[in-house]
Amino acid sequence: MALIAASLARRLGGHTVLDGIALTLEPGRLCVVIGPNGAGKSTLLRLLAGIDRPDGGGVILGGAALENMAPRERARRIAHLPQTIAAHWPLNGRDMVALGRLPHGARLEAPAAADAMAIATAMSRTDTAAFSDRRIDMLSAGERARLALARVLATEAEVLLADEPVASLDPAQQLAAMDALRAEATRGAIVVVVLHDLALVSRYADRVVVLAGGRIVGDGRPSAALAPDMLERVYGARFEMALIPVAVSDRSRAG
Amino acid sequence: MRGVNAALGVFVAVLFVVSIAVGPTGFAPLGALSDMLSGRDAPMALILVELRLPRALLGVIIGAALGLAGAAMQGLLRNPLAEPGVTGVSATAALGAVLTFYGGYAGATPLALPLAGVVGAASGAILLLAIAGRDATVATLILIGAALNALAGAATALVLGLSPNPYAFYEIGTWLMGSIADRGLDHVALALPCVALGCLPLLLARRGLDALALGEETARGLGVDPRRMTLLVIAGAALAVGGAVAVSGVVGFVGLMAPHAIRPLVRYRPGASLVPSALAGAALVLLADIALRLLPTGRELPLGVMTALLGAPVLWQLAWRARRSGQTPWL
Amino acid sequence: MVTLNLCLDQLVLALAAPGQVVGVSDIAHDPRISPRWREARALPPVRKHAEEILALRPDLLIVDEFLTPSLRKTLRLAGIPTLELAEADGIGATLDHIARIGAALGRPAAALDLAASLREGVARWTAAAGPASPVAAIYQANGMTLGRDTNADGLLRIAGWRNLAAERGLSLFVPMAMEELIVATPDLLILDGETSDRPSLAEQMMTHRAARRAFAGARTLVMPHSLWLCGGPQNVEALRLLAGAREALKR
Structure with missing residues (x-):
């Protein structure tokens, strides 16, 4: 069951943000979207999630067009992690994660057994069980980001779209988060992640989509997409392969 | 959660009984009960059924309507100050009711008065959202509320002043400060249908309001349509507030205080705060209405004076926190 | 002038x-x-x-x-x-x-x-008054009543009524709770006439269900403002109405 974007276009205020996007995303694979600021990465993810309507083209999940899908069903099948996580009320950690079960009809005050299980699993996979009863406004940005990831995992969706999920995380937590997303792909989900950290891209991506100026300029294996020529063309800066410390495993798995 | 509701329910029930027991002629429940059972129009039975009971019932209905509408509006706008009174929605509801009542149209159909309140409240809410949008800052909301309140209050005074009835002009206090004194069962029949009908969309919005706690983008990702939520909350708040205010006038701050007190008890979940806020609102109005009957003032104070005395410090505290933290106050 | x-x-x-x-x-x-x-x-x-x-x-x-x-x-x-x-x-x-x-x-x-x-x-409408005289209560807009030292009180006494508010020691224009009115069970409730073809909350109180039930039928008299608000020849007509209400009570 694939997620297919067919000639997607999106315009905002007379400006073309995305144009002619064609993608077929397959289950079991982790696809990373890279590109410079303003390339349209977040817009693409919102269109794929069905949160925004495209101005041209469409998105099809398992043969059904997203725009014809009931919002609840769409949300059950596609989980979207936005780049910025607003927290308008000081919910506690568990309640924030539990919101991921909303599309399943879960009630925050009395989650059913399946919901409670999904919430607990998601929290243990993001190592956020300790924040269960802490107010999210008292947590650091990184801690909140991990809860946000847990919220998306808890949905147990077929498609998982994460917009810069590791931006505020320390290196070990970055690996833990990417491991969790990788595991989602392994269980058979379609996973699309927007990343800026090229080291993480090379390490985790099965496929890299390079976006620039609202168009796909590269799509393939990480080695091709991360070639210095491609990067220079896209980012306008010269890249070299360098030797830097790279964590081989996060703390929780080290022991 | 269930404990909170149960405790509040018991509290409201106790206040309801106290409210019925308090009055200038004391309380003789047994005599009244035996009179009632024998079907006699004895004085005490009449007082209990026709004066005390409607007053207590209206306290519950109006308090619940304002508490629930306040909690829902705060959830939708993600703003702890979004309250029927502060935002001016109650004032526009009162204006609608005043236009209808003093124009002499209230007798046209039984529901003309509450419906006018509903239309007034809906206009106020739509105007508020049109200007403020769904993510206005605290300051913006207060400014728009102040403008709406001033405008609706002035228009109300104008309508009352233009009425040929010599008493009309002096009733501005009742409409702008609220009262449930000397109302009857017929007033209960006016307020109850609209308030009950308004509760439905508000309660339907509860899960959506939870999702909105993480912002509109997340909410949309969770299958919640913010526009639908807006519609539900406007419709529900207009029905509940319009129906209530048409009978009581503007009773301020109830929708501010009730959710404010409730949120910490329900872990700040907007959806979970709805029902307890309705109960807390009922308790607050009953309490204020009992207090003003016990106060040794020559004439009974308007209900809104009591709720403002209690509510203004809460508003102050919220403003103080906002000033210090530079962001939305939560508590 | x-x-x-x-x-x-x-x-x-x-x-x-x-x-x-x-x-x-x-x-x-x-x-x-x-x-x-x-x-x-x-x-x-x-x-x-x-x-x-x-x-x-x-x-x-x-x-x-x-x-x-x-x-x-x-x-x-x-x-x-x-x-x-x-x-x-x-x-x-x-x-x-x-x-x-x-x-x-x-x-x-x-x-x-x-x-x-x-x-x-x-002189024509003066009736003997005493402790056995019937009691009338005046209930006006805003739940107000009239006690001693008012024109209405004087007219009531001339027509052989006792004024509930005056008996309670109240004077002038004072509020009276409807509850007290109902409990006092006066023989006659005297309401204001209309002041306008448009309603007011103040006047709505006079038609409260409780008052309607407590003082059904002949026990209510509507006194037009013009007849006893001021002292003057029109008071004779007010006295006639009060005497009529007293006659009705005897029947």
């Missing part, structure tokens, strides 16, 4: 010679509260505003005791002769007003005629 008080308007209109009055209070035009509204409407309405009063260049001003200090000062500076009369609290005071206004207008004969006819009407 200008008057600025509804009640004084009535006496002045009854006593003055044609052309003597150049202005009456604005509410004197209202048929619901002003017995002589027809005559009043031929004259300009005057509010308690210095400009409106001075524009009529009156040679005499007849006023009540409720003028603002600033208006009082302006009128004094303008040098307009002023007759100030306290509100009448019964037939005695009304007769006194009639005599004083008659003298001020230079119409003593008319004053004597009016006083004589008022005395005659009062």
Whole structure:
């Protein structure tokens, strides 16, 4: 069951943000979207999630067009992690994660057994069980980001779209988060992640989509997409392969 | 959660009984009960059924309507100050009711008065959202509320002043400060249908309001349509507030205080705060209405004076926190 | 000559010679509260505003005791002769007003005629009063009642009624809770007549279900404002209504 974007276009205020996007995303694979600021990465993810309507083209999940899908069903099948996580009320950690079960009809005050299980699993996979009863406004940005990831995992969706999920995380937590997303792909989900950290891209991506100026300029294996020529063309800066410390495993798995 | 509701329910029930027991002629429940059972129009039975009971019932209905509408509006706008009174929605509801009542149209159909309140409240809410949008800052909301309140209050005074009835002009206090004194069962029949009908969309919005706690983008990702939520909350708040205010006038701050007190008890979940806020609102109005009957003032104070005395410090505290933290106050 | 008080308007209109009055209070035009509204409407309405009063260049001003200090000062500076009369609290005071206004207008004969006819009407409807007399309660807009030292109280006593508020030691214009009214079970409830074709919350209280049920049928009397709000010849008609209510009670 694939997620297919067919000639997607999106315009905002007379400006073309995305144009002619064609993608077929397959289950079991982790696809990373890279590109410079303003390339349209977040817009693409919102269109794929069905949160925004495209101005041209469409998105099809398992043969059904997203725009014809009931919002609840769409949300059950596609989980979207936005780049910025607003927290308008000081919910506690568990309640924030539990919101991921909303599309399943879960009630925050009395989650059913399946919901409670999904919430607990998601929290243990993001190592956020300790924040269960802490107010999210008292947590650091990184801690909140991990809860946000847990919220998306808890949905147990077929498609998982994460917009810069590791931006505020320390290196070990970055690996833990990417491991969790990788595991989602392994269980058979379609996973699309927007990343800026090229080291993480090379390490985790099965496929890299390079976006620039609202168009796909590269799509393939990480080695091709991360070639210095491609990067220079896209980012306008010269890249070299360098030797830097790279964590081989996060703390929780080290022991 | 269930404990909170149960405790509040018991509290409201106790206040309801106290409210019925308090009055200038004391309380003789047994005599009244035996009179009632024998079907006699004895004085005490009449007082209990026709004066005390409607007053207590209206306290519950109006308090619940304002508490629930306040909690829902705060959830939708993600703003702890979004309250029927502060935002001016109650004032526009009162204006609608005043236009209808003093124009002499209230007798046209039984529901003309509450419906006018509903239309007034809906206009106020739509105007508020049109200007403020769904993510206005605290300051913006207060400014728009102040403008709406001033405008609706002035228009109300104008309508009352233009009425040929010599008493009309002096009733501005009742409409702008609220009262449930000397109302009857017929007033209960006016307020109850609209308030009950308004509760439905508000309660339907509860899960959506939870999702909105993480912002509109997340909410949309969770299958919640913010526009639908807006519609539900406007419709529900207009029905509940319009129906209530048409009978009581503007009773301020109830929708501010009730959710404010409730949120910490329900872990700040907007959806979970709805029902307890309705109960807390009922308790607050009953309490204020009992207090003003016990106060040794020559004439009974308007209900809104009591709720403002209690509510203004809460508003102050919220403003103080906002000033210090530079962001939305939560508590 | 200008008057600025509804009640004084009535006496002045009854006593003055044609052309003597150049202005009456604005509410004197209202048929619901002003017995002589027809005559009043031929004259300009005057509010308690210095400009409106001075524009009529009156040679005499007849006023009540409720003028603002600033208006009082302006009128004094303008040098307009002023007759100030306290509100009448019964037939005695009304007769006194009639005599004083008659003298001020230079119409003593008319004053004597009016006083004589008022005395005659009062005598006609005077009934013996005592502890066994029936009790009437006045319930007006805003839940107000009238106690001792009011024109209405005086009329009630003449017609052989006891006034509930007066018996309770209340005087003048005071609030009375509807509950107290119901518990007191007076023999008669006297409600205000309408003041307007438009409603008010104040007047709505008089038609509260509780009052309707407690005082169903003959036990309620609606007294038009114009008949007993002010002291004057119209009080005779009020006395007739009160006597009629007493007769109805006996049956």
